[in-house]
Amino acid sequence: MQKILIVEDEVVQRTALEAYVKAWGYQVDTVDTATGAIAYLTRNEPDMVIIDLHLPDNPGMEVLKHIRDTDGPIPMPVFMTSAEDSPEIRIVCMSTGADDFLPKPLNFAELSMKIQQGFERVDYRRQIRELNLKLEREKKSLQRYFSDDLVEKILNEEVSTELGGAIIEASIMFFDIRGSTTMAEKIGPQAYAERISRLFADLMDIIFDNGGSINELLGDGILATFGCPFPKEADAANSVRAALAIESHMTQLNRKREEAGKVPYGFGIGIARGKIFAGNIGSERMIKFAVMGDSVNTAARIQDLTKDSAFNIIVDENTVTAGYPTCEKHELTTTQLRGKNEAVRLYGLRQ
Numbered sequence: 001m002q003k004i005l006i007v008e009d010e011v012v013q014r015t016a017l018e019a020y021v022k023a024w025g026y027q028v029d030t031v032d033t034a035t036g037a038i039a040y041l042t043r044n045e046p047d048m049v050i051i052d053l054h055l056p057d058n059p060g061m062e063v064l065k066h067i068r069d070t071d072g073p074i075p076m077p078v079f080m081t082s083a084e085d086s087p088e089i090r091i092v093c094m095s096t097g098a099d100d101f102l103p104k105p106l107n108f109a110e111l112s113m114k115i116q117q118g119f120e121r122v123d124y125r126r127q128i129r130e131l132n133l134k135l136e137r138e139k140k141s142l143q144r145y146f147s148d149d150l151v152e153k154i155l156n157e158e159v160s161t162e163l164g165g166a167i168i169e170a171s172i173m174f175f176d177i178r179g180s181t182t183m184a185e186k187i188g189p190q191a192y193a194e195r196i197s198r199l200f201a202d203l204m205d206i207i208f209d210n211g212g213s214i215n216e217l218l219g220d221g222i223l224a225t226f227g228c229p230f231p232k233e234a235d236a237a238n239s240v241r242a243a244l245a246i247e248s249h250m251t252q253l254n255r256k257r258e259e260a261g262k263v264p265y266g267f268g269i270g271i272a273r274g275k276i277f278a279g280n281i282g283s284e285r286m287i288k289f290a291v292m293g294d295s296v297n298t299a300a301r302i303q304d305l306t307k308d309s310a311f312n313i314i315v316d317e318n319t320v321t322a323g324y325p326t327c328e329k330h331e332l333t334t335t336q337l338r339g340k341n342e343a344v345r346l347y348g349l350r351q
Helices: 013-024 034-043 060-070 087-096 110-144 148-155 178-186 188-208 235-257 296-308 317-322
Strands: 003-007 027-029 048-052 078-082 098-105 162-176 214-215 221-226 267-282 287-292 313-316 328-331 347-349
Touching: 003 013, 003 034, 003 098, 013 027, 013 110, 027 034, 034 048, 048 060, 048 110, 060 078, 060 087, 060 110, 078 110, 087 098, 110 313, 162 188, 162 235, 178 188, 188 221, 188 235, 214 235, 214 287, 221 235, 221 287, 235 313, 235 317, 235 347, 267 296, 267 317, 296 313, 313 317, 317 347
Parallel strands: 003 027, 003 048, 048 078, 078 098, 267 313
Antiparallel strands: 162 221, 162 267, 214 221, 267 287, 313 347, 328 347
16 A cells, blocks of 8 residues: 655644545555654655645755655655745745645645656656666676677667668678687686686777677687678778787787796687678577678688787788778788688788
8 A cells, every 4th residue: 555644734734634645545644843754754665745835843845855865766756735825936846856736725636636646657757767777787788799889779779680681791800719628628617717708808898999799709719790780981990900909918918927827828810801691590589690601701711820820810801901000911822711712812910
């Protein structure tokens, strides 16, 4: 049962108001001073408060201010009453936080309607708060995989959640940790998972900061995309910036590991650019956003080549042609990649 606190010093008014409100099916408590009301509110949580503007010890506005100063996330409905009625009084009450002002003598039919509307507003606010909390949880979940600007587009329904997708021009990055199997066997699966999670958290931040998205975490690697599902002119350059930043981060991390007598991480990054399918695949019961196409396979094959290269970063000709930030570039031999009919011209990059 919803509880209403009545703050009224006039006995006749208080008695009549209490009787009517109880008859409408509400639980009622009453106090006759501002001090008593504030003391009551520190110990109890009514669902609504009706306050007389003029109380014997302090103005009813003090009670209203106390309520608004201590309100929870969903404001409590508060009605102010007074025999004095003027536009100025109404403005002061409403601007201080009252939901409404009711002049005396009270119109009980109107009061009944106001009380009902007040509780309906609380229900609406509660529903809105629950939806906002749900939206915030979904946003945090999406931010694990996508950059902030892309998350906003997804939440604004600019990205389809239905099966299907589109052919777009994008840059694909594969990052891989060398010797992960040996490392996992040496330190155990749980310790390995914790170590990789810490490392990936830093690398994912770098990718997000450069406009990329995480398509998959591969156990010992990352598949990142630049331009999915919204291509931008700077996608190729952003992918290279991210790769160079990752190389710099790994170099610093390995220096610390060597100083501590630990084995440095081996790693490789492959980047390819071209037309791919980007969209939702699966079924109505389980949908996954995926990227597929020749450039995805090419990026994976290029990353494999870093194992036997002097470069940690190798990119295809399309990436270089599309534009890349200032860095050291070396043209490597044109290579026939597994699964491709035509040879691919590759470049090694470093800071």
